[in-house]
Amino acid sequence: MIEVERHNTAAHLEGARDGRGMTTLEALSELGVSEDTLSEDEKAYLDKNGYLPLEGLLSEAEADGLRQRFDELVEVEGEDAGKEVHQEAGTYRLSNLIDKDERFWICISHPKVLAAMHHVLGDAFKLSSLNGRAALPGQGLQGLHADWKGRIEPGDYYVCNSIWLLSDFTKRNGATRVVPGSHDSGMNPREDLEDPSADHPDQVLLTAKKGTVVIFNSHTWHGGTLNQTDHPRYGLHGYYTRRDQKQQMDQKVSLSAETVGRLSDAQRVILDV
Numbered sequence: 171m172i173e174v175e176r177h178n179t180a181a182h183l184e185g186a187r188d189g190r191g192m193t194t195l196e197a198l199s200e201l202g203v204s205e206d207t208l209s210e211d212e213k214a215y216l217d218k219n220g221y222l223p224l225e226g227l228l229s230e231a232e233a234d235g236l237r238q239r240f241d242e243l244v245e246v247e248g249e250d251a252g253k254e255v256h257q258e259a260g261t262y263r264l265s266n267l268i269d270k271d272e273r274f275w276i277c278i279s280h281p282k283v284l285a286a287m288h289h290v291l292g293d294a295f296k297l298s299s300l301n302g303r304a305a306l307p308g309q310g311l312q313g314l315h316a317d318w319k320g321r322i323e324p325g326d327y328y329v330c331n332s333i334w335l336l337s338d339f340t341k342r343n344g345a346t347r348v349v350p351g352s353h354d355s356g357m358n359p360r361e362d363l364e365d366p367s368a369d370h371p372d373q374v375l376l377t378a379k380k381g382t383v384v385i386f387n388s389h390t391w392h393g394g395t396l397n398q399t400d401h402p403r404y405g406l407h408g409y410y411t412r413r414d415q416k417q418q419m420d421q422k423v424s425l426s427a428e429t430v431g432r433l434s435d436a437q438r439v440i441l442d443v
């Protein structure tokens with residue numbers, strides 16, 4: 171699970187203009203984000219529910235290509251897969267995906283996703299990590315959690331996630347569950363629920379076609395469910411944080427010079443490298 175502690179070392183806007191002299195807002199503009207990239211209805215849905223499904227952001231061929239690459243990396247990395255950030259029994263986990271294939275860069279470049287991050291996190295934010303998770307047959311149940319330790323004031327969000335569906339998410343294959351509106355509850359499920367693994371009366375299952383990206387405010391209570399099928403259920407987690415916070419995976423340390431050299435200035439701002 172992703173949980174990051176607060177790291178209050180800088181004012182929120184410090185770092186908005188980085189070494190390349192470009193602010194996050196300027197980078198967003200370069201990457202094609204404008205005020206109306208998300209519709210007013212989409213923004214209102216995200217504000218109210220704490221999540222927003224965006225269908226068809228990847229074509230079927232793109233999703234299949236990423237899933238194939240996912241499997242190759244699992245094979246190559248073997249027991250080390252995911253260890254840069256987190257390993258989880260019953261799943262394949264991968265980390266540091268920006269460095270591992272240029273095709274994953276869509277997760278830091280898609281205007282709709284970046285517009286949603288801007289809406290939740292404000293004018294200065296960056297990627298925290300890009301990880302992969304596949305729930306294996308008969309596995310994958312997680313307790314409800316927020317990707318943040320402790321409680322927050324409603325509206326004062328630190329982190330926001332995007333889950334990129336590389337499989338259809340169905341009722342039976344371990345689709346992510348979320349509790350709509352819980353981002354503004356002022357509570358944290360790990361501290362405030364008696365049994366975070368139990369079904370929650372208000373939970374909804376995020377069933378959708380592969381190629382969909384579901385944005386979820388990471389303070390929204392969520393978790394993987396049990397995969398009751400014979401096939402793994404694949405997703406990527408493009409996890410973002412306010413710019414004054416520590417990244418889950420320090421991109422300056424984890425990206426090779428070769429990768430950094432191939433990124434555009436705007437992408438480098440999003441990665442803070």
Ligand SMILES: O=C(O)CCC(=O)C(=O)O
Pocket residue numbers: 171172303312344345346347392393394395405
């Ligand atoms: O992959 C999923 O369905 C959600 C995973 C998740 O919330 C986590 O690993 O923290």
